[in-house]
Amino acid sequence: MKNKRPKKGQKHNEKSKEITHKNIGTYLKLFDSHLIPSVALGDSKVFYLKMKGYYHRYLTEFKSGAERKDVAESTLTAYKSAQDIANTELPPTHPIGLGLALNFSVFYYDILDSPDRACGLAKQTFDEAIAELNTLGEKSYKDSTLIMKLLRDNLTLWTSDVQDDGADEIKEAAPKGNDEPQ
Structure with missing residues (x-):
């Protein structure tokens, strides 16, 4: 007697992915057709572009190969557009701009496998915000x-x-055996 649970679970998982992809597609169309074009204020535009990037980033977790690369490029485009606006229209301490930098840096780290970019963006954002922290209201x-x-x-x-990782690379590069001089 075969156990049918794995097939049912797999079928359920595929159905969940399909529904998730469909819903995200709907959200992305809504961002492009209505939300982003309808706002003029920097913080709202940054917020919607950040969310567009977030949903694209989420999709990259389900994709592979060329599809993953295309979705990652869409994520990068949305985050860069949001960052351009945030850099010119929002103070470094603005919560929406900070949230954008948080999401964008995670994208660099987790999806693009670029820890240097992730750390650079997070550090620059943190340093710029800390320098202006005294200008904020309580909320x-x-x-x-x-x-x-x-x-x-x-x-x-x-x-x-x-x-x-650097320590691991040093260990891997070290000669095997006795390292004492002869």
């Missing part, structure tokens, strides 16, 4: 410092990962 202060803490936590984690 913005709480929101901004929470996101800044997440940026700092990621930086700490990522830099320790990079250092660990």
Whole structure:
């Protein structure tokens, strides 16, 4: 007697992916056709572009090969567009801009496998925000410092990962056997 559970589970998983892809496609069309074109304010436009990038990034987790590359490029385009607006229209301490930098740096780290870019973006954003922290009101202060803490936590984690990888590479490159001079 064969166990049919794995097939049912696999079928359910495929159906869930299909529904997720369909819903994300609907959201992405909504961003492009209505939401992004209808806003003029920088923070709203940055928010919608950030969300567009987020949904594309989420899709990359389900894709492979050329499809993954195409979706990653769409993610990069959305995040870069949002970043361009944030850099010119939002202060470095703005929670939406900080959230964008958080998402964008995670994209660099997890999807593009670029820890240097991820760390560079997170550090630059954190440093610029910390320099202007005293300009914030109470509500913005709480929101901004929470996101800044997440940026700092990621930086700490990522830099320790990079250092660990470097130590592993040094160990792999070391000659085998007795290293004492003869």
